[in-house]
Amino acid sequence: MTVTELREKREKRPTIYNGTRIPAPTPTILEVDPALREEGDILQVNFGPNHPSTHGVLRLVVDLNGERVVGLKAVIGYLHTGFEKNMEAKTYWKAITYAPRIDYVAFQNNELVFVLAIEKLLGIEVPPKATWMRMLLCELNRIQSHLVFLGTAALELGAISMFWYCFRERDAILDLFELVAGFRMHTRYFQAGGLAEDVPTGFYEECHKFCEIMPERLDEYEAILDRQQIWLERTKGIGLLAPGDAIALGQSGPVLRASGVDWDLRRAQPYLAYGDIDFNVPVYRNGDVYDRYKVRMDEMRESVRIVQQCLDGMPEGPWIADDRKVVLPPRHELHTSMESLIHHFKLVTEGFRVPEGEVYVTIESPRGEQGCYLVADGGPKPWRVKFRAPSFVALQATATCMTDALVADLIAIVGSLDSVMGDCDR
C-alpha cells in the first residue's frame, strides 16, 4: 500500500455499523463461514495462553484465512484461583484481603466494592473523612489502572517508550499508596466502617504535587500518540462495537462510553460522595480502539480533577466508625481497658457478625461495573460472595469486535478491552 492509499484509507475511517454483529447462536464464538471452510484455506492458531500481549493467560483459538480473522473463540479459566470459595471460609475481616487480589490492577476499587457490601448489610455509618479518602484513593487507582492500560496497549503496538513513561507515573501513584497504607499494591486500607489507619502527615502535600504534574504528563502522552502514524493506523476504525451491541453484551465502563453510551455509575447511581463532586463523563461515538483509548485519557484528566476536589474538600474528624462490635478498638486502649482487650480479641479471632440478607453493590471501577453480590446468614463468615467482574464481561465482546479484523488487529482489540485475567477468572 502506498502512502497515498494509506492516507485515503484513514480519511475513510469506517463509521460504526448499523444493526447487530453479535454472532449467533453463541454470542461469544465467531464461527467460520462453511463456504469458506470448503475452500480449505483455513489455519487454526492458538493465540496464548502464554502470550505477552494477552495480559495474563488468555487463550484465543483463531481461525485465519490469510491475515483475516474468520473464526474466534476465547478460552478463559487459566487464572482461576477460587477466590469466592476461599472467601466463604474466612471471616469478613479476613475476606477483605482477598478482594483486592482479584483484579490486581484496580485493587482498591475491588476492595471498596466488597467493603461497601459489608457496610450495607451492617447498616454502619462511615465518617465523612473515610468516604472522601476512599474516593480519592479510588480515583488515584483509576489513573494507575488506565496508565497500565496505556503503557501496555501502546507497547504491544510498538510504542515502547510509552510503557516507560506510563510506568513512571504509575510508580509515583504506588508511592502514594505506600505512604498511606504501607503497601504499594493490595493495600487493604479500607476497613468495614472506614479506613484501617489515619491518613499520615505529608500525604496531602505529596498528592498535591502529583496532581500538579499529572495533567502535563497526560498532554505529553497524547502528543506522543496522537501524532504517531502507526498508532493511528492501528487503532482507528478497528474493533468496532455499536452501542446496541455493547449494551446487549453487558459492556460497561470505558468500552461502553467509547461506543457512544453516556453511562457512568458514579453519576447515574452515585456512591461514596460522588454526588458532591463536579466531573465530566467523557463519551466518544466511534466505538473503536482509538476511542477507547481517548475515553481513558479523558477519564484520567477527570480523575485528577476529582482528586484535587477531594483534597480541597477533605473533611476533618475520625477516619473510622466508633462501633466496637465491628471496628477494632484504638491500640492504646488495649493496655488500659479490659473491655477493649476483649473486643480486640473477639474481633481478631472470630470477626464480627453481619445480619442475614443479600445485597448487590456496584461501583464504577476503571474497567466498568464492578459488582459484589454478598449473602450473609447472620454469622461471621460470608455465605456467598460473587464478584461481577467487568473483565469477564468485556472478553465476551471479543467475537463481535473481531468481525473483519486482521490478525495484527487482534492484539490492539484485546488490549483495548482492557481485561485483567485475575478479575476475569477469579
Add this chain to the structure above:
Amino acid sequence: MTYDGVPGFVEEGESFGETTVVVERPALAEAARYFRDELGFNFLSDITPTDYLGWGSKGVAGYWGTGAGRDINEPGSWGLHKLPDPRPKRFSISYHLLALGPKARRVRMQVWCEEGEPVPSVIELWPTADWHEREAWDMMGIPIEGHPNLARILMDEDWNGHPLRKDYPLGGEPVRFSDAE
C-alpha cells in the same frame, strides 16, 4: 413500580433498599422477556447462583476451623445470633437487572431450584448471559436449558464436581502423591 404482572410471579421483597422479584422456574424465560421489553431492564449485570445446602445448620458458616485442619463442626462461641430464615429450595439463581438510561433502576429477578432441575436460558434476550450461564453450570452445576454451548468455562473440561457447591470441600483437588501411598 409494581411487578405483579410479571409472568410466573411468586413474590416481591424489599430489603436493604433492593427489590427482589421471585418468579417460577418454568416461567423464567417469559418473565425475563417481560422485564426486558415491558419494564425496560435492557442490561443484564450478572447471573449468580447460590447454594443454600446446610443453611442455618451445623457445619456451615458460623463454625470454625482448627489448627490441625478444617474441623467445621467446632463452633465459634459467637455462633449464629439467630437461625436464619429457611429457604424454599437448595439453589437460588439471581439475575441482576439494570434499566440503563435516564431513569436508572435495578432489580433482582430470582428463581429457586433443587439439584438437577433445569433453568431456562436467557441468552436470546441478553447475549451477555452466555458466559454467566456457563459459569453457573461450571461452578454450581445448574443445568441451563437451551444454551447453545454449555461447556465448563473456568475449570478444566474434564473436571469432576462443581467447586462452589457447599458439599464440595475447600481444597477438594485430588493430591497425586500423598503419604498414604
